[in-house]
Amino acid sequence: MNPLLLRLRLTLVSLAVLCSAGAVAHDGVLPDSTSVDTLSAPTAKWYRQLIDNGFHINDPDIDYPGFWRWCVGVYNWGDRTFNSYDPDYVVGAGKNWKAGLKSYNWMENYTLLFPHKMRVNMVSDVFSDVGAYLSFMAVSVGYTLNANDVFGHPVANHHNFDFNFCCALFSANLNLSSTSGGTRITRFGDYNKGEHLSQRFDDVSLSSVGGDIYYFFNHSRYSQAAAYSYSKYQLRSAGSWIAGAAVTHQNINIDFSGLPPEMLEKLPGDYEKYRFHYTDYGLIGGYAYNWVLHPKRWLINATILPSIGYRHSYEGATEGRKDMFSTNVRAMMSVVYNHRSLYASLVGRYDGHIYYKSSYTFVNSNNSVTLNIGTRF
Incomplete structure (x- = not known):
């Protein structure tokens, strides 16, 4: 995938204060019980890691650069602020x-x-x-x-x-x-x-x-x-x-x-x-x-x-x-x-x-x- 297009896509996702009804970031777990393999080598690009793990943006193995880590933090803040529920009544579907x-x-x-x-x-x-x-x-x-x-x-x-x-x-x-x-x-x-x-x-x-x-x-x-x-x-x-x-x-x-x-x-x-x-x-x-x-x-x-x-x-x-x-x-x-x-x-x-x-x-x-x-x- 073209890195420029991928960066543009991630910018749209991260900066829109995504109160997405489909977001699962604040759940604290991966959507599926199956483990996800990521590229952990120091030379692996962060966007390649993101693609390979299925776009689970809060995977701790993703080595975000400073700006993109800040974007993920903004997203998580927006998700906690605007999209939190009582888990006894509402839960995420577990998919992005x-x-x-x-x-x-x-x-x-x-x-x-x-x-x-x-x-x-x-x-x-x-x-x-x-x-x-x-x-x-x-x-x-x-x-x-x-x-x-x-x-x-x-x-x-x-x-x-x-x-x-x-x-x-x-x-x-x-x-x-x-x-x-x-x-x-x-x-x-x-x-x-x-x-x-x-x-x-x-x-x-x-x-x-x-x-x-x-x-x-x-x-x-x-x-x-x-x-x-x-x-x-x-x-x-x-x-x-x-x-x-x-x-x-x-x-x-x-x-x-x-x-x-x-x-x-x-x-x-x-x-x-x-x-x-x-x-x-x-x-x-x-x-x-x-x-x-x-x-x-x-x-x-x-x-x-x-x-x-x-x-x-x-x-x-x-x-x-x-x-x-x-x-x-x-x-x-x-x-x-x-x-x-x-x-x-x-x-x-x-x-x-x-x-x-x-x-x-x-x-x-x-x-x-x-x-x-x-x-x-």
Whole structure:
């Protein structure tokens, strides 16, 4: 391996204050009972020793130079400070590496609610991405493909990017997504006698950027990583109250003017075009719980994270420039199965945003299901 690339890789690992959910440095033992042979000759390069022992960075036989030894010390400090658990409740998986396959499936839902129980509901196509990833501690690289195109069922333009970081104390997340078209109207006021329909509708677009960070109060006994990143084992059932902050920016455009005249006659409300363009600044308060059905085998997680705060609506939006009250909610559920070094999980997630006005209420949400299969080594 090129020494320069290896040094760059180790710098990323050491200096990121790796509160890695997969870290095992503070456990004080090697992950496996099998002894590890290292190069002990005085001429052996430290990075060669690290490679040969399987990247167990705290192996005392590794002869780090001064700077790299300092980096390992920084990592260990970060791991002790941000990633320590009560061993009666949570233990490390004993591996630094993970490799896996992922299937990510998501859809958008838009609903306009009007007085007298009138509503307009729109549902996007299901967008599917499949890919593979390789992780070392907190550093992960992966590649995904648009499964709709690969398997010959193309849908509307869509893009999605997720960044997630989780340690014992807190979780931080960033999401960027956009969709255009690929939507069906399933209810449209009292058109079709108010019954379900399936009308193709491409005049809707969404662009969304959101980030949040939240703290786990019972961080010594509850592990979010056990349920969502598979680098910890929850040994006993436990939950935690959660508090944090979130920022969300959304730009949504809906244009009904191109619909057939007989449908437009049944459109509730005062507008044929809607634009929701706003930024939310919210406080998060919620709760999460891990049910342990079988230690190191079956785990079920449920998490609810409502948020309230301040909303700023921009010029050009349907309601114009306004300062408003914001309400949003996130709900997650995970079912995890572990078998030795293997793991599989099914994760569901709902992100909902509610926009209140005197004459209508607008609710949009992102709904996703993710299947993960992988191995630790």
